[in-house]
Amino acid sequence: MSRVYIGVDIGSVSINIVAIGEDCELLFRLYKRNTGQPVELVKEGFKELQKELGAKKEIAGVGVTGSGRQLIGYVLGADIVKNEITAHAAATTFYYPEVGTIFEIGGQDSKLIIIKNGIPVDFAMNTVCAAGTGSFLDHQAIRLGIRIEEFGKLALQAKRDVRIAGRCTVFAESDMISKQQYGFTKPEIIKGLCRALVRNYMNNLVRGKQLEPQYIFQGGVAANEGIKAAFEEELNHEVIVPEHHDVMGAIGIAILVKEEMERTGRGTSFRGLDFTRDDFYTDSFNCAGCANECEIIRVKANEEVIAMTGDRCGKWSGSILNVRDSEEKHA
Amino acid sequence: MKIGIPRSLLYYYYYPFWQTLFAELGNEVVVSDPTSGDQLNEGVKESVSEICVPMKVHIGQVLNLLEKGVDLIYIPRFVSIRRGITFCPKFLGLPDMIKNSIAAVRGKILTHEIRAKTDDISAYKNYTIFRDIFRVSKGELKKALEAARQNWLKFRALQQEGYKTEKLLLGEKEKREEGLLKIGVLGYVYNLYDRFINMDFLDRLEELGAKIVTFEMLDGDIVDRFIKNLRKPMFWEFTNRLMAAGYHFINSADIDGIIHITAFGCGPDSILGPFLEIDAGQKNKPFMTLRIDEQTGESHLITRIEAFLDLLKLKKRSDIA
């Protein structure tokens, strides 16, 4: 039986699951829109995975990343739960050892990772503004009445340049409307939007940082040729979009869990494929232990508490073993 | 030498002084281009994202001067121009910030501390480093400073006679319009007179029939006396002046309303604003805050000004009736 390692990336817009083999070769990949029920989606994903890989594979490690990593980490009994910046860096340096700069643009956030000699050395991440992320484009696509999938191709058809003030989604929208009223075509407006997004990215994340090639562009938005072209124009250099650009986070966390398991030699803590039949349930209560009154989130599997989180002091999250005991005392 | 002066911050208060000073010392004075969208964009790229708009404008202006190929860019460090009162931390740390965040500008900054008892900044002791830089004698430097002072005093006198600052800076003379409504406009010079940043706010007010009064138009004594009598004045020079002007407006029967124009991210204004707003409210003086930043919409601004002036007109009519 050969070993496989599973990587799961729970993003705000999509949920991705991959399986890699002992040479890090990709055996399975799944990209699903996150409809807001991550546990159900992950269950379905694992059923598909089981069907595709068959019984001859042994799951030797599971890693979870992405903004929703915590909960799914508990549900799966993951071996490692890591931030998506580290995960993305791991995947990209595996496929492109010469990489210098990673642009990652997802639905709700965007990141910049700087790599030197194969080692991630610096990063930046957008904080409050959505104007540099995928949801910005989604929003404008709806306004223009076109499908997001066509967005990038249309941008390449633009004959003229038009500047859209894109510092903020709201302002971009009003500017876009006024430019339309001036008679610019849809492709031209779209190209303007792509450039506005890249400009925002440069202003908010890159700022004064020195960027070196290779430039790798990944994340959900990387499918958009218009953005890729806008990056190339801004950098005056080729930008590479990896084949599996949309699941790089999941691949990265799979690589990380593989290395971790091989290095430590320990067995996986994965709950097993049967977890798809378990009932997961989340509730919360306010801890009365101190004036903070933290809202404690409790994750249960078939009525058994498997995780607690949300406390500032570690009283609950740090001691799942004493859960029932302390619950009686404090709650 | 070619000396670059950024068209930002205290340019709008001291340019006549600086222009004369550097010219008298035998230099060519280059002022950066008026603020534009592209220039501001460059400034935004090189600044910390949370910093106020005037600082982003300033950085854009500095970059513009670099393009123009000047030998030195003049960025003085204003520490104090009144006993016990200083400047906003961003002014105090301005040269440090510029030289440590823009690599291309290193070695090209002309900076020195300005410490004075009044806004007359011509005291020789602040400028001693100029002697080596411009290879001039003490006598020559003093003579240049005096000439600069005279020119600046003339500028200040014209401001108080009601001539438009924005025109005076261009060497033109034009009086502020008369109008039906007298509006006290509170704002730092770099927000009032940067037409790009405020989207021609002053002209628009005048077009709508307002007579504008700003803090530089007030008699210096009014401001000085007010600050002296405060138990705890604000720490920042021009904030105190706005406060003095603000309370003067609140207590002047002939001022119909007050507009406070403030830049997004201005720290001192976040303190000043509530004081004025609360007290204007108690004295029943109409007060409006206009916030400007790099993305303010023009139509939004016009709507607000128009609505405010309409309100004042109605009030005036009902007050008379």
Added chain:
Amino acid sequence: MRVSFPYMGSTIVYGKLLELLGHQVVMPEPPTRKTVDLGVKYSPEFACFPFKVIMGTYLETLERGVELFVTTGGQGPCRAGFYGELHKKIIQNMGYDVDFIVLDPPWRDYEKFFRQILTLKGDNSWFKVAEVIHTVYKMCKSVDIIEKLITTVRAYAGDRAALNRSWRDILTAYSQIETARDVARVEEEALRVIEKYDIKLPPQEKRIRIGIVGEIYVVMEPSINGNIEEILNSLGAETERSLYLSTYIDETIFPWIGRKEKKKLIKKASGYIDLNIGGHARLSVGQIVDFKDRGFDGVIHLKPFACLPELISESMLEKLSADLDMPILSLSIDEQTAEANIMTRLDAFVDFIKYGKAYSKERVSLSV
């Protein structure tokens, strides 16, 4: 008179001082989400985060019948020096009948300062006042020693929750001291408790040490900075701050004590920030250099969103990081801060430091 004061990391100092002088102290509670919401609602939109949180705690303690708030003013040019005045203006405008004593540095107005001190001194002898200050000062020094120990060993603790509980108990014990002798007793007991956890530090080259610098309020107050030290400890990194309780007392009450240390930091900041521009900005830069000199692996720079002085230090972090060859992460904190976002950054930051360390020694190992 029922007296209270703003909540920040130094609550225990204020509380102890006033209590030992015989005032009826209303202890403010650590700010919660509710406190923050309340503060944001009644503060000017563009006031900085500490202003809003303190506003929230004022309004909450007012419900418990406070008659007097004691707070410190300042000499600027940071905005915080004006907060006392503005809080007073807004709270009184809301219709509350409460007095404020805003302690400004004496040289601004000797007469007023002296009058305020007399109010606070009450019927106590000056000897008693000196004794109280001495006791509180000892307490701060002692709390600082224990806290530094906690943020070191917690990085390697097996049962962090238990260690946290012990730490809370230790703080409670400190808050109950009455004399300098009590302080010594509590400290001994605390050391014994921590000893019991039997935590072994790894060899020097394997330790990851992170310094935390920046604006005093967000650096000192765990309930505001999202327990950043504990998070870093849980990621396996030791932490040390630039500011502790006793630094705070040194600055406000005994300015001459910290002078030598301050001079050293100012020297280290030279070339970056050459003038006191308010707050701790110049010292923050000096501390960053100092942490590097002391062999730390990275620094986190914390500030409230749009903090005036710390924006200047933030503008040069890129250069500092390159000059010192040390990673620096800057975080802004306010009511909009998303915890998940901060968590991701901290996690990645520690990972990157681990990579850097591994890389300089042997083959790169991606697994951390």
